[in-house]
Amino acid sequence: QQQVKQSPQSLIVQKGGISIINCAYENTAFDYFPWYQQFPGKGPALLIAIRPDVSEKKEGRFTISFNKSAKQFSLHIMDSQPGDSATYFCAARGSGNTPLVFGKGTRLSVIA
Amino acid sequence: DTGVSQDPRHKITKRGQNVTFRCDPISEHNRLYWYRQTLGQGPEFLTYFQNEAQLEKSRLLSDRFSAERPKGSFSTLEIQRTEQGDSAMYLCASSLGSGTGLGNTIYFGEGSWLTVV
Numbered sequence: 279q280q281q282v283k284q285s286p287q288s289l290i291v292q293k294g295g296i297s298i299i300n301c302a303y304e305n306t307a308f309d310y311f312p313w314y315q316q317f318p319g320k321g322p323a324l325l326i327a328i329r330p331d332v333s334e335k336k337e338g339r340f341t342i343s344f345n346k347s348a349k350q351f352s353l354h355i356m357d358s359q360p361g362d363s364a365t366y367f368c369a370a371r372g373s374g375n376t377p378l379v380f381g382k383g384t385r386l387s388v389i390a
Numbered sequence: 391d392t393g394v395s396q397d398p399r400h401k402i403t404k405r406g407q408n409v410t411f412r413c414d415p416i417s418e419h420n421r422l423y424w425y426r427q428t429l430g431q432g433p434e435f436l437t438y439f440q441n442e443a444q445l446e447k448s449r450l451l452s453d454r455f456s457a458e459r460p461k462g463s464f465s466t467l468e469i470q471r472t473e474q475g476d477s478a479m480y481l482c483a484s485s486l487g488s489g490t491g492l493g494n495t496i497y498f499g500e501g502s503w504l505t506v507v
Binding site for chain 2: 284292312314319320321322323324327344367376377378380381382383
């Protein structure tokens with residue numbers, strides 16, 4: 279049973295476009311939702327994270343939108359650049375600082 | 391800046407052999423996690439420690455797997471009698487562990503690749 283469902287599996291975006299990746303969760307006990315970025319051969323690195331008491335968080339070109347009632351959250355990458363080409367994982371964690379559960383990932387390719 | 395350090399980065403072993411991976415977390419991080427990642431998949435939780443205490447083990451952690459964190463600092467993950475299905479990247483991560491705020495980030499190492507032939 280997958281606790282965090284991520285889509286799409288892969289995404290191709292033109293340079294300068296907007297990349298959108300979606301995640302859905304079932305466990306209402308989750309209270310922390312990070313996005314990680316992973317380049318080939320490297321470990322995941324935290325990109326941006328949100329708590330469910332806010333509906334949106336923006337850091338530079340990266341924005342998380344959070345819909346608590348729908349149990350969905352998404353990552354928006356504005357002005358996508360070739361250097362953003364990587365695999366992106368959404369994740370979630372319950373209260374009490376329990377371990378993160380990850381989605382299956384989205385492979386993003388930004389083409390010039 | 392010393393992040394999470396893992397060793398070795400790559401290991402090729404024959405089926406049936408034992409392998410051990412080491413993880414050095416970020417200094418003062420009292421939580422340490424082990425995850426496994428296969429190609430095209432997200433990291434899957436294996437086990438985690440709060441200081442030297444192992445608090446949770448996933449069903450993925452068969453009895454051939456054992457993890458230790460003897461002094462609450464570095465950790466080792468040992469796989470006995472390796473099988474081809476054990477081929478994966480083994481990720482270590484650490485966090486401060488206290489509180490649930492956004493500041494309590496989980497930081498990952500670069501992983502240890504295992505290939506069982």
